[in-house]
Amino acid sequence: MAPLEPWEKVIIGNEFFTDVHGTTTCAACHAGDSSTLDKEAAHADMIAAPDADPQRTCGNCHSEIVATSADSLHVSQAGYFQVLYSRSIPENHVALDEMFGNHCQSCHTTCGDCHIAQPDSVGGGLLDGHTYVKTPPMTRTCTACHGSRVGNEYMGKNEGYPGDVHFRQGRMNCVACHDGASMHNSEGNNHRYEGEQSPTCESCHVQVGRAADTIVQHQIHQDTLSCQVCHSITYTSCDSCHVAISETTGNPFFKTSATYSTFFIGRNTRQSVNRPYEYVPVRHIPVDPDNFDYYGENLLPNFNLLPNWAYATPHNIQRITPQNETCNACHGNAEIFLTADKVKPEELEANLDVIVENVPALIPEQPTEGNN
Amino acid sequence: MRQLLTSLILCLSILLLGACTAKSTITPTPDETEIAVSQATSPSVVPVSMEPEVDNCVVCHTDKQMLIDNTAIVEEDAHGAESEGVG
Numbered sequence: 155m156a157p158l159e160p161w162e163k164v165i166i167g168n169e170f171f172t173d174v175h176g177t178t179t180c181a182a183c184h185a186g187d188s189s190t191l192d193k194e195a196a197h198a199d200m201i202a203a204p205d206a207d208p209q210r211t212c213g214n215c216h217s218e219i220v221a222t223s224a225d226s227l228h229v230s231q232a233g234y235f236q237v238l239y240s241r242s243i244p245e246n247h248v249a250l251d252e253m254f255g256n257h258c259q260s261c262h263t264t265c266g267d268c269h270i271a272q273p274d275s276v277g278g279g280l281l282d283g284h285t286y287v288k289t290p291p292m293t294r295t296c297t298a299c300h301g302s303r304v305g306n307e308y309m310g311k312n313e314g315y316p317g318d319v320h321f322r323q324g325r326m327n328c329v330a331c332h333d334g335a336s337m338h339n340s341e342g343n344n345h346r347y348e349g350e351q352s353p354t355c356e357s358c359h360v361q362v363g364r365a366a367d368t369i370v371q372h373q374i375h376q377d378t379l380s381c382q383v384c385h386s387i388t389y390t391s392c393d394s395c396h397v398a399i400s401e402t403t404g405n406p407f408f409k410t411s412a413t414y415s416t417f418f419i420g421r422n423t424r425q426s427v428n429r430p431y432e433y434v435p436v437r438h439i440p441v442d443p444d445n446f447d448y449y450g451e452n453l454l455p456n457f458n459l460l461p462n463w464a465y466a467t468p469h470n471i472q473r474i475t476p477q478n479e480t481c482n483a484c485h486g487n488a489e490i491f492l493t494a495d496k497v498k499p500e501e502l503e504a505n506l507d508v509i510v511e512n513v514p515a516l517i518p519e520q521p522t523e524g525n526n
Numbered sequence: 527m528r529q530l531l532t533s534l535i536l537c538l539s540i541l542l543l544g545a546c547t548a549k550s551t552i553t554p555t556p557d558e559t560e561i562a563v564s565q566a567t568s569p570s571v572v573p574v575s576m577e578p579e580v581d582n583c584v585v586c587h588t589d590k591q592m593l594i595d596n597t598a599i600v601e602e603d604a605h606g607a608e609s610e611g612v613g
């Protein structure tokens with residue numbers, strides 16, 4: 155998406171003044187000095203993002219949403235801290251927090267990052283002339299942050315691979331599955347793969363795995379394989395995202411060493427009553443022991459406590475996939491399993507629990523009527 | 527004597543009627559002007575300017591040309607022009 159011109163980012167449309175949010179003065183939310191046309195004076199002490207303190211602004215009317223969204227993963231980004239701190243030690247948290255603030259915080263989400271403006275990570279700018287957008291537009295908000303993996307997979311932007319069937323045929327946008335309630339409330343979970351699955355495929359496909367399900371593979375595999383094992387296709391993996399501050403501009407930047415297409419089935423290291431699967435797709439995430447060396451030496455001393463071939467839910471679902479065409483497209487097909495030979499030697503220890511040691515055996519050819 | 531009594535009654539009647547008429551004409555009836563004055567001088571009302579206050583935030587942020595003139599400087603890329611690879 156082309157970036158907005160500077161003036162486009164801040165122009166207010168007439169529709170805003172017919173909205174209930176447009177009936178108050180600008181200064182009531184943004185402070186500043188509305189009595190002058192001098193730009194510098196008008197913007198002195200201005201609050202660009204009043205929703206940084208949502209209790210004072212949005213919470214006046216939307217108190218229930220504001221109360222729960224403070225702990226939602228989009229706002230707290232607790233999932234990132236969980237994995238960063240798990241690989242580190244408390245003495246390193248200050249340095250990691252500084253790193254996070256410089257390089258990751260721009261994905262921190264306020265109410266306005268979805269409902270008023272584009273997120274900072276894509277340069278910001280009002281979505282619709284300051285009019286409040288109840289349903290965030292997918293490509294300007296959701297995939298503005300979740301673009302390089304989820305967005306590209308879902309919309310079929312990875313060359314040679316079709317988009318998700320829910321997008322291609324259903325034209326479903328993100329909120330069709332990820333509704334407002336789940337976005338505003340993470341139910342106390344500190345990682346997206348903690349707690350009850352929300353959404354689940356079965357929310358719509360209610361017959362899957364039940365007595366009336368005529369697809370025998372669902373009956374056989376329902377608690378052993380996540381849906382994506384059979385129904386997702388090749389997705390993106392990345393290596394080694396190093397971060398630093400530019401010596402010339404003083405701006406933060408990152409460098410990932412490689413981006414490539416993968417499809418590997420690994421063992422589920424997040425097995426729970428809500429995710430009982432033995433096997434899940436795994437994606438290589440771009441974390442290395444020295445990712446954050448700019449901020450200090452050995453900031454991830456417990457790197458090996460978590461795998462960097464991580465549980466994944468690729469958003470490129472297809473009914474028929476290469477691995478589900480026949481039983482033996484998967485059974486006995488070592489190419490699609492994350493076996494030790496596919497893991498870098500220096501990452502073997504971190505991924506021991508993910509690596510598949512014994513690929514499921516070939517299924518003997520079933521005699522058909524014609525062969526009898 | 528009868529004429530004198532008739533004249534006296536007539537005079538009293540005229541006086542009574544006159545008195546009633548005079549009283550009704552001086553009963554104060556507040557008109558719109560008086561109400562307006564009364565309200566305008568009420569000490570509980572804060573005096574306001576006759577001209578509506580202009581919100582210059584709106585003046586500028588609804589004027590495309592004014593915004594172009596004031597945001598012409600290319601913004602610094604705060605998100606890392608030096609970045610490489612998929613974010």
